[in-house]
Amino acid sequence: MRGTTGSDVIEHPGAAADDVPTRQRIIEATVRLIVQEGVRSLSHRRVARSAGVAPGAPYYYFKTIDDLLVHAFEEAFEREEPGLAAALQAIAAGEDVATTLATFLHARLADREYLVLLNEFWVVALADERLRPLGRAWGQRLQQELSQYLDDESAAIMAVSLIGGLAQWATVADPPMTVEQLARVLRRGLVGPTSSSVCGVPD
Known part of the structure; x- marks a missing residue:
């Protein structure tokens, strides 16, 4: 962890450089992959690549593919x-x-x-x-x-x-x-x- 002065921000592993939180980027990437290729294609590595985050980031926020699916479908219902x-x-x-x-x-x-x-x-x-x-x-x-x-x-x-x-x-x-x-x-x-x-x- 580093101090936060000025524009410094404490980031989780794999945090994205833009203003969209890493967790949300991962959920959006999961939704995108489900639409494009179906649920069977999902993996943490593919989600990380689609989200543009570090390979370990999806594991940090969602330990299993089931966790990813629950949050992705929650977002679909919220829409x-x-x-x-x-x-x-x-x-x-x-x-x-x-x-x-x-x-x-x-x-x-x-x-x-x-x-x-x-x-x-x-x-x-x-x-x-x-x-x-x-x-x-x-x-x-x-x-x-x-x-x-x-x-x-x-x-x-x-x-x-x-x-x-x-x-x-x-x-x-x-x-x-x-x-x-x-x-x-x-x-x-x-x-x-x-x-x-x-x-x-x-x-």
């Missing part, structure tokens, strides 16, 4: 938090549930990196129980919020399931689904083919 919060506020203010969720989902589906991360997450979570709480927390939070505006808890679970399913379908859909198409799918799933009640707009 959607502002949009999700805005959508829930709009629904609370009386906006149509199906259309509001469709607009939120459409914006997220336009982010190819997010789509790849999300689908990689669900695949890896099948085998890695450490990741499952992240998925449960996301689904339960959305379910609890939506249950206030839908007929019952089952409708809220259906909405969460539809959002997850549509995110998977979007990886192969051609052409991409529009907001209107997404809203129709959500509305049909939530209220059925003939009802016009809970989502505000007739089917």
Whole structure:
């Protein structure tokens, strides 16, 4: 350790020269590699090279690849938090549930990196129980919020399931689904083919 005078900074092993903390650079590099090459390609050495940090830096912050994955996927879920919060506020203010969720989902589906991360997450979570709480927390939070505006808890679970399913379908859909198409799918799933009640707009 050295003294800190003027512009001196105490650095962890492998700290980057720019203003982005080394730990964050490592997480961002992990996300980048997952998107480009998939989870199976990950190693501490490859992450260090992609992050532009010393080979030992990823080991310093994340002892295992599982640790890296947990933090990388946490970041992926955090990316959607502002949009999700805005959508829930709009629904609370009386906006149509199906259309509001469709607009939120459409914006997220336009982010190819997010789509790849999300689908990689669900695949890896099948085998890695450490990741499952992240998925449960996301689904339960959305379910609890939506249950206030839908007929019952089952409708809220259906909405969460539809959002997850549509995110998977979007990886192969051609052409991409529009907001209107997404809203129709959500509305049909939530209220059925003939009802016009809970989502505000007739089917």
